[in-house]
Amino acid sequence: MHSFPRWKIWLILTVLLVSLMGALPNMTTPPTWWPSALSNPMTLGLDLKGGIHLVLDVDVDKAVAHGVEEDIDSARQELRKAKIRYRSLSAEGNTLSIVIKETAEMDAAAKLLADALGSYDISPAADNTFTLVLKESVADETRKFAVDQAIEVIRNRIDALGTTEPIIVKQGARRILVQIPGFEDSARAKDLIGRTAQLEFKLVDEKGSLDKALAGQLPMGDIIMYGPEQTRNGQTFRQPYLLKKRTELSGNEISDARVSIDSRFNEYAVTLKFNSKGARKFDKLTAAHVGERFAIVLEGTVNSAPVIRERIAGGSAQITGSFSPEEAHDLAIILRAGALPAPVEVVEERSIGPSLGQDSIDQGMNSIIIGSILVLIFMAVYYRMFGLVANVALIFNMLLILAAMSIIGGTLTLPGIAGVVLTIGMAVDANVLIFERIREELRLGKTPLAAIDGGYDKALSTIVDANITTLIAAIVLFQFGSGPVKGFAVTLSVGILASMFTAIMVTRAIIAMSTAKRSRIEKLSI
Structure with a gap:
């Protein structure tokens, strides 16, 4: 403990400074010279800011039919190029119907159509008619592409409105979830999107x-x-x-x-x-x-x-x-x-009106404040001076989460607030593991400084293992979740990384600096 690396102290001070600068835009307008990367306040989600929630159904069969109609021109051009005369070309749904004038040209037409329209199953019928049915695999790919393309088109339209952090994600095979925080003109949004x-x-x-x-x-x-x-x-x-x-x-x-x-x-x-x-x-x-x-x-x-x-x-x-x-x-x-x-x-x-969103913000902030106060009191009473050190680290942890969410452009949702509250408990849990290990070392008869070293060293692997597994679960939630689930995953992931930093490094640095000038310690306040 007496030789705590100086570079770690400078790292902690740097992170603290960046956190203060990144969190400031959430409280007041920063000056003009403030770095642009640290000038953005945290974005509020639909459930906090209010806005519009839409679920759209894409008529994917129309996309298939439209593609088949376009293939009529391809068939027409190929037949004309080969000088094969036809009576009519028509399309309905996923089927093309082509009537050839001369029976003698049927074989040539069959070969030409098979080469030009390989995505169709071709079968000749009576009266010089070819029936071309789009292959189901191609139709399925067209349907999937139609939804993906619709998402991109809708995203471009909404982005042009100047709104921030819209959520546009696929739901199921043919539906799209659209959430536009801070936008209240529902009729205009539906007209623009639809x-x-x-x-x-x-x-x-x-x-x-x-x-x-x-x-x-x-x-x-x-x-x-x-x-x-x-x-x-x-x-x-x-x-x-x-x-x-x-x-x-x-x-x-x-x-x-x-x-x-x-x-x-x-x-x-x-x-x-x-x-x-x-x-x-x-x-x-x-x-x-x-x-x-x-x-x-x-x-x-x-x-x-x-x-x-x-x-x-x-x-x-x-x-x-x-x-x-x-x-x-x-x-x-x-x-x-x-x-x-x-x-x-x-x-x-x-x-969702902004008044409802404000109520959600107030309730969420109250839950964070009340939860934090109860945790701070418990740690101070149960672990005494070491509890106060943990409380300083917990405040640092909350500041770090706020700054990180603002810097990365994360969206805070109501489930995201739940993630923050959960992070508070997880941050304290890491300190509890360390402090209990220190108590065990003291009961084994070790000196206070040796007990501190042993407590941090032995608790480290447990803390890392527990947080890494939780982080993996958060990453999976972010990858496969949507909307509020992603908001929860983002705040949980940021909170896990912040709590590991503060619990392992910040508390140890505070304790190291407080004991650095004391050659002998008789008793720990823990």
């Missing part, structure tokens, strides 16, 4: 007859779509459009979307910027169809159908529609983040 934002550019069929199409004589390769609801002379209607079914450009080719002002009507709009591939396609599209109209279709509704006056180079387009500033901002966020791969439905919704 919009599929499927953006498509389609050509208007200028030669086809809209009236005949509405009467049931729809030209091959065309589709009827409608504009937004309008009111005229007290009547509500939606403008129909006869469009080419083929999508010339999609939202996948957008690199940026920003709020702008439409100079013609002096209203808010969203200006799109295509990526290099999209810019080339848009340039080629506008050059080939000058004088014709092309429709901007957003989520199945024709937003507008302007006339292409001239070739448009540079890869920019604009969406108008009498937007409010907030609507234009949210649409830009959605388009920038990308489209959802499949529709999502809110199956569970809860809003």
